[in-house]
Amino acid sequence: MLVGSAGQAKRMNLEKQNNLLQNMKEPVMAVAAKKKKASPKVSVKKTVKPKVKVKAKVQAKAKTPVKAKPKASAAKTKKPAPKAKKKTLKAVNTTRTIQVNELSRVEGEGALFVRVKNGVVKECKFRIVEPPRFFEAFLRGRSYLEVPDITARICGICPVAYLMGAQQAMENALGLKVSQGIRDLRRLLYCGEWIESHVLHAAMLHAPDFLGLDDALQLAATNPAVVENALQLKKLGNDILEVVGGGRAIHPVNTRVGGFYKIPSKEKVRGLIDKLQWGIETSISIAKLFGTFDFPDFEYDYHNVALKHPDEYAIVEGRIASDRGIDIPLSEFFDVFQETHVQHSTSLRGSTKADGEPYMVGPVARYNVNYDQLSKLSKQVAKEVGLGPKCKNPFKSLLIRMIETLYACEEALRICKAYEEPDRAYYETTPKASEGFGCTEAPRGLCMHRYKMDENGLIISATIASPTAQVQPQVERDLQGVVERNLDLDEEALKWRCEQTIRNYDPCISCSCHFLNLTMVRE
Amino acid sequence: MSLLFLGVGNDQRGDDAVGPYLAARFAAHEGLLALGVDVISHGGEGASLMSLWEGVDLVVVVDAMMSHRKHGFVQRFDVVKDKLGGGVFRYSSHLFGLAEAVEMARQLHKLPKAMIVYGVEGLAFEFGAPLSKPVAAAAKKVERQVLADFGLMSARVRKPAGAARHA
Numbered sequence: 001m002l003v004g005s006a007g008q009a010k011r012m013n014l015e016k017q018n019n020l021l022q023n024m025k026e027p028v029m030a031v032a033a034k035k036k037k038a039s040p041k042v043s044v045k046k047t048v049k050p051k052v053k054v055k056a057k058v059q060a061k062a063k064t065p066v067k068a069k070p071k072a073s074a075a076k077t078k079k080p081a082p083k084a085k086k087k088t089l090k091a092v093n094t095t096r097t098i099q100v101n102e103l104s105r106v107e108g109e110g111a112l113f114v115r116v117k118n119g120v121v122k123e124c125k126f127r128i129v130e131p132p133r134f135f136e137a138f139l140r141g142r143s144y145l146e147v148p149d150i151t152a153r154i155c156g157i158c159p160v161a162y163l164m165g166a167q168q169a170m171e172n173a174l175g176l177k178v179s180q181g182i183r184d185l186r187r188l189l190y191c192g193e194w195i196e197s198h199v200l201h202a203a204m205l206h207a208p209d210f211l212g213l214d215d216a217l218q219l220a221a222t223n224p225a226v227v228e229n230a231l232q233l234k235k236l237g238n239d240i241l242e243v244v245g246g247g248r249a250i251h252p253v254n255t256r257v258g259g260f261y262k263i264p265s266k267e268k269v270r271g272l273i274d275k276l277q278w279g280i281e282t283s284i285s286i287a288k289l290f291g292t293f294d295f296p297d298f299e300y301d302y303h304n305v306a307l308k309h310p311d312e313y314a315i316v317e318g319r320i321a322s323d324r325g326i327d328i329p330l331s332e333f334f335d336v337f338q339e340t341h342v343q344h345s346t347s348l349r350g351s352t353k354a355d356g357e358p359y360m361v362g363p364v365a366r367y368n369v370n371y372d373q374l375s376k377l378s379k380q381v382a383k384e385v386g387l388g389p390k391c392k393n394p395f396k397s398l399l400i401r402m403i404e405t406l407y408a409c410e411e412a413l414r415i416c417k418a419y420e421e422p423d424r425a426y427y428e429t430t431p432k433a434s435e436g437f438g439c440t441e442a443p444r445g446l447c448m449h450r451y452k453m454d455e456n457g458l459i460i461s462a463t464i465a466s467p468t469a470q471v472q473p474q475v476e477r478d479l480q481g482v483v484e485r486n487l488d489l490d491e492e493a494l495k496w497r498c499e500q501t502i503r504n505y506d507p508c509i510s511c512s513c514h515f516l517n518l519t520m521v522r523e
Numbered sequence: 524m525s526l527l528f529l530g531v532g533n534d535q536r537g538d539d540a541v542g543p544y545l546a547a548r549f550a551a552h553e554g555l556l557a558l559g560v561d562v563i564s565h566g567g568e569g570a571s572l573m574s575l576w577e578g579v580d581l582v583v584v585v586d587a588m589m590s591h592r593k594h595g596f597v598q599r600f601d602v603v604k605d606k607l608g609g610g611v612f613r614y615s616s617h618l619f620g621l622a623e624a625v626e627m628a629r630q631l632h633k634l635p636k637a638m639i640v641y642g643v644e645g646l647a648f649e650f651g652a653p654l655s656k657p658v659a660a661a662a663k664k665v666e667r668q669v670l671a672d673f674g675l676m677s678a679r680v681r682k683p684a685g686a687a688r689h690a
Contacts, residue, residue, distance in 0.1 A: 053569075200570070200619075203618065207662050216619070216623075216627065217623065217626050217627060217630060220630035220631055221630050224630065224631050227627070227630075227631065228631055231570050231573065231627075234570050235570065235571070235574055238571060476572075
């Protein structure tokens, strides 16, 4: 249901932004001295040039990609983030087609197609063009002990989500409960993943949208302190992954079914404390800067679905809950939610079985379902940047990612300060014919695993519902609403707004393309 | 003087392995060890590349590239003097690979004092495939050039006894 928003969008406060930038501290972990430069004023430029032309008439399917227009020169204006030129449509009976053949600043290969006829959106397709990767197929016959490391290769930016989900599912199948010490280490590892993933997306991929910049390179030219701090925060996330994950930030190698191969030393874990304290301060300063952005005036009454835990802001475990009354164990996920396939996307798509409607997962959903369990500091900063207990504006996912980054730094600090090496690194397991479920909150949302194994521990079947796959229909619903509300924008601005809408979700397109079924007809 | 060799790429993907292949060759090279050259095989994620080369005096990087030239073609970039061409060192997941890392470091004044990047034009990038013939031949040429960059022009390359550090 589309909820109309009241009032005008907040205008970008350039002077306040400049003050925040000038007060932003140098990263304390900077090694090399660098030249001191006066912090540049925030400058914005005209929106990114389209990669394709917008067609004014109905056309047959485009056969060739259109050349990108040459990029504009370096920022010449100090205009705020693009306020689209209003344009009166000459005639009512026109069809406009907006087609982006290659989405930029999202992970993986995705594309967008929207067709509008006589002022009504007739088609809206968020196309996943990434080839299917068949993980669920080639896991069959593998040992249950191998599954976490294989599924981790689904994604290089959120491997922990797959490691933890798969391990949890195997332990669930075998009836194993691990110690609190192992549980804390898993949560610490996951905090590292949240920090590095959220900061990369928020600061480097999404923030340029709100400043009218093409990419992070332009952001580095205009706002170097923001980029430096973001890179150091990302490195902090990677440092946590390396300490707990066995020396590697990408595809950590130290985790296994039952726990860890080797317990990280107290010295190394406690060694993260100073960096995490810096991380807390820096997350707050970046969040406050982002809070001055001009957010498009758009709201939607989402069905928010997330893990929920009685004692903490759910990251590694919990029940499946929603703000419309769903509260189920993991084993009932596939009774309530479904995945379907459509022609224009190689990724399966989520919806509720009851009514076939889309639902929201990810930072916005987590925030709306679990706000009460954020820390006091996180809630205070959320309020300062303009967030209440509920958020219906998907463009403000940028702010929620920084609040979750702050929370992850706080949580990681708490665990590191209290850390004592657990008595044992892992629990041995004995396979049996069984079925298990695992679900964790990947940076992008619920990541659900289900496996069946035989009496020897060999996998019989595997089902993985990635967050990006689940949320695709909701992305299209948002796009439809954004286009309908902005039909009077000129073509360039409308296309840019659509791309920005997709980037609200930080879609991990590669993760979503591993579905199983392939039908081949040879004639 | 701090020295670093980065072999960038995916050692499971055909010609994308040319960087890690050379890193493995250099890992136990006597001459490089004597000079104190740090040798790292790296997957190519830009932010961590930047943190590795920050503050280093001389960095030499090898990576596969796709620039529509003849397979096995080698291009040497002095990135302190010239911009690294965009799009030829494409990173798979995010638009933040080697080329973006170099330009980002330039913007932030975090480039090494000297940095050479060798791009080797790849032919095929299938999973599990070995280096193609043109790239394997090019790798030998690049090996000599890298040793020359480190001042070891005529050093013999011995069979590596240990593995390169993987970042």
